Amino acid sequence: MAGHDREYNFNEVEEKWQKRWEESNAFLSKKDSAREKYYILEMFPYPSGRLHMGHVRNYTIGDIVSRFLKMKGFNVFHPMGWDSFGLPAENAAIKNNIPPFKWTSDNISYMKKQLKRMGFSYDWTREVATYEPGYYRWNQWMFLKMYEKGLAYKKKAPVNWCETCQTVLANEQAEGGICWRCESEVAQKELEQWFFKITDYAEDLLKGHDELVGNWPEQVLTMQKNWIGRSTGLRINFRLESGEDFPIYTTRPDTVFGVTFMVIAPEHPLLEGVKDKRVRDFIARIKNQSMFDRMSDEKEKEGIDTGLKIINPFNGDIVPLYVGNFVLMGYGTGAIMAVPAHDTRDFAFAKKFGIPVKLVIDNPKSPIDVNTMPDAYVDEGICVNSAQFNGMTNTAAIEKIADFAEAQGFGKREVNFRIRDWLISRQRYWGCPIPMIYCDSCGIVPVPEKDLPVVLPTEVDFKGDSKSPLINMDEYINTVCPKCKGKAKREIDTMDTFVDSSWYYAKFTSPDSKEIYDWGEVHYWMPVDQYIGGIEHAVLHLLYARFFSMVMNDMGILPTREPFTRLLTQGMVIKDGAKMSKSKGNVVDPDAIIEKYGADTVRLFMLFTAPPQKQLEWSDKGVEGCFRFINRIWRFINRNSGLYVAGGAPEGEQLSPALESIRRELHLTVKAVTYDIQERMQYNTAIARMMELVNALYLVDEKEFSTPEGKAVLSEVFSKLLPMLSPFIPHTAAELWDLLGNWSQLHDLQWPDYIESLAKRDEIEIVFQVNGKIRAKEQVSADISKEEMEKLALAHEKVRELTANKNVKKVIVVPGKLVNIVIQ
């Protein structure tokens, strides 16, 4: 073989190409109405200090998509930015006495270097960082717009308080009573806070799923659906003995004749009039329980009889009213009807307090004895003890009873949602100021639009605790009322950082626009065609972002209702079977691996080891395997670079069998790799196919390639293989392309095509089965007919042996695959 082995110096190669791409603005995106756009986005990082493997995987997947589609001719948009407000900066500030602004911007510049070191094809001219006043002024602007529309409001409510984080949290961020950030238990506190009225969009958020089906992971849609928790039921006005209305909500009106008691939430205003000390004490005790304890499955339901009586409007039954710790003030009316015969929880409660059980739905297959039933009967059945509804199936009765209640005027059909409004106030410093002013004479007054942004002071003094330093900043707090010009105070709470990330994807389209967005840009680029990130945001970021997108769409500033057309949730990077974490000591630092093997090897490993949706188990040996593959390509092309002719390819000349076979392999590979990337997003198999091609090249006798036909074949191989490798290992591919003397920029090339007639094997192996068992194999021409296949099979020595003296019942021929002979 000609030529010397040049060592694969990945540091030199990667540095060289990164510099070139930067200098030539290789990945800048410009609006171009003539071309089809493709917006690829990965969830932007919180600048915590350095990239971790999860980021590297996430962004590598995005970069493949981006580079591939660019070569496919799309006008690709691939921006990156920083989710740069948040608690870690503040905690670091308290601990190390570094101002959050400095800590954050230092982290950003380091992580930006790391991203560039990976060779990711971002358009950095679009970069946004949420901590910049130029960005968060639009948070504030949106807040004001939403305030005008009644979508932002302040109310006193029991809220989740995290003692460790020293702030309140939204419901989504305190699932199961656990803080999403620090995993400590949250407490309930009664506080006056700012909310976004996401409940107004509950129906839209649910309906929007219809257009996401098939393009979003099923799991994410299910999680959101559960979280939104739509139910249809009936509001029924029961009455107090005093005659006062006592409305409840139920999804089971068919059981209303079986009500034997009612339960009310401890927070219910009706209870304020109750004097009984035992009841008062009970309420006080329950209000002290954390929501987690109250709703915990392990604990038994608690309750106490209030002494009040409730009248059932359907049958005039008078039943006792209990207070129960399991009834939520925030859902329905804060009170429920209880039917022990047909609800397991009510059944247990009734048994505990000796409340009667009344059967109203019977099992048609085996009648139920109410005195001996071991548990509630919750299945379908026939109505009994239900006046004019007796004999109906309970499913029919649901509608009939609702009709009746509506006609009588004591009931109304109602839709309820589990989702609550989004609590966005945070009692912390490092976030976007809420643009509101409190005036003693005018009350709550919004900051006028012209005064935006309300800039968060960056020169702050931490007292070593978690209290917001803004509390002590009189020069910040004290202001004048925009209405009466009198003395007033600013809101010092900041916004949940999930607000920042709820619209950043659209801001990328026009980071420097005078309005929130430049209409032309946002109209051209939105929606995001492919979004990639972790599944942990299924009901957090991904729900909030959809909400914001819909609100902005209704305001007419965003062209699309759904922000993300397709979603890919990538699997975690794990080591030794567990998520990488400092406490487990199994963290692998990307920097160290890049230093040892280079970015291309890391990229290849991230894609080769597992398909994107699955977990990826870290393996040092696996990384070496990828490094070895890159070296194999490097060596082969370096040794044979002299044989390459730009634009060379066979043109009808007779090829030796070896060359003919390589050429077929090449076209087969192009076809398969294209399919794997484009249709399946399965990069591991795409890489495997290219490995097979390289393995095949190594097995060809070197003399074959020195002939004119050999040169032509090899030239064709290089001219297709390197572009295919380019999205995966862009630096190495570019360097080799350069080495071959090509003047073009590899990433600007068209994705290679293949010739259909060559992307087929000319000879195939077919299988002969007898009764479904493989008994023989034979090499045949690929265009063999069914009849010929059957003839060959029956003529085969082995087959004849097995079928001799046997009755051939049936012969099944699968073209190009097999012949199955069924005997006897």
Add this chain to the structure above:
RNA sequence: GCCGAAGUGGUGGAAUUGGUAGACGCAGCGGACUCAAAAUCCGCCGGUGGCAACACCAUGAGGGUUCAAGUCCCUCCUUCGGCACCA
């Protein structure tokens, strides 16, 4: 408890519509090169039996459908994820 996904060699993972199970990589074994080693290149590599040709067994377990099942259906087991008093 309910809902969903998954279970394939020593290992990470392939197998597009039911049609040759185990592509590709890692690990392992053998060979070439070398004074030797590393690197590199070549070969072998699911299990059992057999010198071999070959036979039998094998995709969590057990049934079923089919000429043919990793793939479809039923039951069960295990693992992972989500929801668990929302009336």
